[in-house]
Amino acid sequence: MxxxxxxxxxxxxxxxxxxxxxxxxxxxxxxxxxxxxxxxxxxxxxxxxxxxxxxxxxxxxxxxxxxxxxxxxxxxxxxxxxxxxxxxxxxxxxxxxxxxxxxxxxxxxxxxxxxxxxxxxxxxxxxxxxxxxxxxxxxxxxxxxxxxxxxxxxxxxxxxxxxxxxxxxxxxxxxxxxxxxxxxxxxxxxxxxxxxxxxxxxxxxxxxxxxxxxxxxxxxxxxxxxxxxxxxxxxxxxxxxxxxxxxxxFDMKLNHFDKDVAWMNNPAGTWDKMTGTEILKLGKRSQQPEPESPEAQQPEASNSTERRDIKRRGFNKDPSHLIITEAEGHEASLVCNSSSSYGWDVASRREGKYCDMTVRKLYDLCDSIHKSNCFDLERKVLVGHGGISARGEVSALGVPKKAYDSTAHWK
Structure with a gap:
């Protein structure tokens, strides 16, 4: 073969x-x-x-x-x-x-x-x-x-x-x-x-x-x-x-298994759907890790500054990074319209769209038709409701400020 x-x-x-x-x-x-x-x-x-x-x-x-x-x-x-x-x-x-x-x-x-x-x-x-x-x-x-x-x-x-x-x-x-x-x-x-x-x-x-x-x-x-x-x-x-x-x-009911357990009392694979055996919920994230895995429990945000940073980033792993893609299947709307996406801001040339992953909001890429409330791919900024003036000044009215330190180009 x-x-x-x-x-x-x-x-x-x-x-x-x-x-x-x-x-x-x-x-x-x-x-x-x-x-x-x-x-x-x-x-x-x-x-x-x-x-x-x-x-x-x-x-x-x-x-x-x-x-x-x-x-x-x-x-x-x-x-x-x-x-x-x-x-x-x-x-x-x-x-x-x-x-x-x-x-x-x-x-x-x-x-x-x-x-x-x-x-x-x-x-x-x-x-x-x-x-x-x-x-x-x-x-x-x-x-x-x-x-x-x-x-x-x-x-x-x-x-x-x-x-x-x-x-x-x-x-x-x-x-x-x-x-x-x-x-x-x-x-x-x-x-x-x-x-x-x-x-x-x-x-x-x-x-x-x-x-x-x-x-x-x-x-x-x-x-x-x-x-x-x-x-x-x-x-x-x-x-x-x-x-x-x-x-x-099939699981006996939706959410039959608790996804937040730290370990399960299931040493020999005893889950039996036909007899209704339940998996025991022995540990939560707040409890101590199992002895064999000393690093199993990492603390959540360790201080208020870190917690604020996580909240500010929203669904964005790193707001200072932008991905510009031309690939089919990499449409910005895919990540913006998903309730489980997590990653970086995406500008799709193929689709003509940009996704602000912090809040999962979709914008058009600026062109001859879309001149305001759009993403300017050349300047790498969001253009507000006032558009771009004759002197090249970009309106920030109604849109968040974007500042990228790095850009990746996907083909």
């Missing part, structure tokens, strides 16, 4: 309809079944957007088999950062299965946790042991309401596919951990047809399939399917297909 030809994941088009993605990072896939899991992280941001410190500090990575038994973990070394380049060879984490009596077991559940002070924005995660390979894309997180932003980076070899990236960050309101059921990320035809029957319910209201957490520590366990799900075979893709009992996977 041609490299990258297998369907390992799925994404969403502009109409939020699912489509399969035949992409893989071959150096991140072992050439045979091995007793470890290789996890490849693809980020959506550059060092220019992270204070020159790469993609942020490395996250914790935890793995479980289909029975909910832990296989292994990548534990973070102090002050080790993810490389800021787009060389995925440097983003492959090879995790040995040292926490299970049978190291040949295949990873079926993954949790990625960021409990350092640096934010990271994940665009894609490939998981493989040589026997089974899958790819999770950030589009799913955005679809289900996780904080997200546009990604400059496309899938290597697929320049038109730019997954959205989702934030793992320590500030209040941001997810610190995400978890998912790996084989449910396969984008095979019968699996996607099943999801499309009720996308939100299958993908966002079936928490073991995909969940996100404000405070779930790296030594905690997310919910698992018990008993393990059974699947049909997709004859067209010659891979795993849809579930045999699909509706058994």
């Amino acid at each position: 041609v490299k990258g030809a297998k369907i390992l994941g799925f994404m969403f088009n502009a109409q939020k309809s699912l489509f399969p993605v035949s992409w893989s990072f071959e150096p991140g896939i072992p050439d045979r079944h091995i007793p470890e899991t290789w996890v490849t992280l693809m980020l959506g941001t550059h060092k220019e957007l992270t204070n020159g410190r790469g993609g942020g500090r490395e996250p914790y990575i935890s793995l479980w088999d289909d029975e909910g038994r832990r296989l292994g973990q990548h534990w973070v070394e102090n002050y080790k950062y993810i490389p800021d380049n787009n060389d995925l060879n440097k983003h492959v984490y090879k995790i040995q299965h040292l926490q299970n009596r049978d190291p040949s077991r295949t990873t079926r559940y993954v949790m990625i946790s960021q409990f350092k002070l640096d934010d990271i924005c994940l665009a894609a995660v490939q998981v493989s042991n040589g026997k089974e390979s899958t790819v999770w894309h950030g589009d799913l997180g955005e679809y289900c309401g996780v904080e997200w932003f546009l990604s400059e980076r496309s899938l290597p070899g697929k320049p038109d596919l730019k997954p959205k990236c989702i934030w793992l960050r320590s500030e209040k309101g941001g997810a610190r951990s995400i978890s998912w059921h790996t084989n449910d990320m396969l984008g095979t035809p019968s699996k996607l047809e099943q999801y499309k029957k009720d996308q939100k319910k299958y993908l966002c209201e079936s928490t073991p399939r995909f969940g996100w957490w404000y405070n779930l520590g790296p030594s905690a366990t997310p919910p698992f399917y018990r008993p393990p799900l059974k699947y049909a075979f997709d004859k067209e893709a010659k891979q795993e297909g849809g579930m045999l009992s699909p509706t058994d996977t």
Whole structure:
């Protein structure tokens, strides 16, 4: 089979309809079944957007088999950062299965946790042991309401596919951990047809399939399917297909799982939808971290100045940075019209729009038609109701003042 030809994941088009993605990072896939899991992280941001410190500090990575038994973990070394380049060879984490009596077991559940002070924005995660390979894309997180932003980076070899990236960050309101059921990320035809029957319910209201957490520590366990799900075979893709009992996977009620728990009493994956077993809510953000994770709880804004700064920034990660883009799929209206976007101000040449991310307000780019209450791309300022005078003086009436120290140009 041609490299990258297998369907390992799925994404969403502009109409939020699912489509399969035949992409893989071959150096991140072992050439045979091995007793470890290789996890490849693809980020959506550059060092220019992270204070020159790469993609942020490395996250914790935890793995479980289909029975909910832990296989292994990548534990973070102090002050080790993810490389800021787009060389995925440097983003492959090879995790040995040292926490299970049978190291040949295949990873079926993954949790990625960021409990350092640096934010990271994940665009894609490939998981493989040589026997089974899958790819999770950030589009799913955005679809289900996780904080997200546009990604400059496309899938290597697929320049038109730019997954959205989702934030793992320590500030209040941001997810610190995400978890998912790996084989449910396969984008095979019968699996996607099943999801499309009720996308939100299958993908966002079936928490073991995909969940996100404000405070779930790296030594905690997310919910698992018990008993393990059974699947049909997709004859067209010659891979795993849809579930045999699909509706058994739905959460019993909306918000069934408390996203603010710090850890869960779920040592063997005992969540059982059929018997109504509840996950115990053992810890909140205000409580002490679990003993195995001394950095699991980072303080929220430490003083009044920091709290005021966070409030002033609104949904803007850095008001002094501007992104100017020409790419399709990077329309400013996407981030402005979303209730979960978080990032930088965006000016889209293709769309002719500008988004002030502090308040998520959309403006036209100034041109021969729009001469006031618009964004002047050349001056990089908002033009108020008075427009620009004959002497070049820019009106600030009715618009916020903008001052950019840096600009990124996305193609």
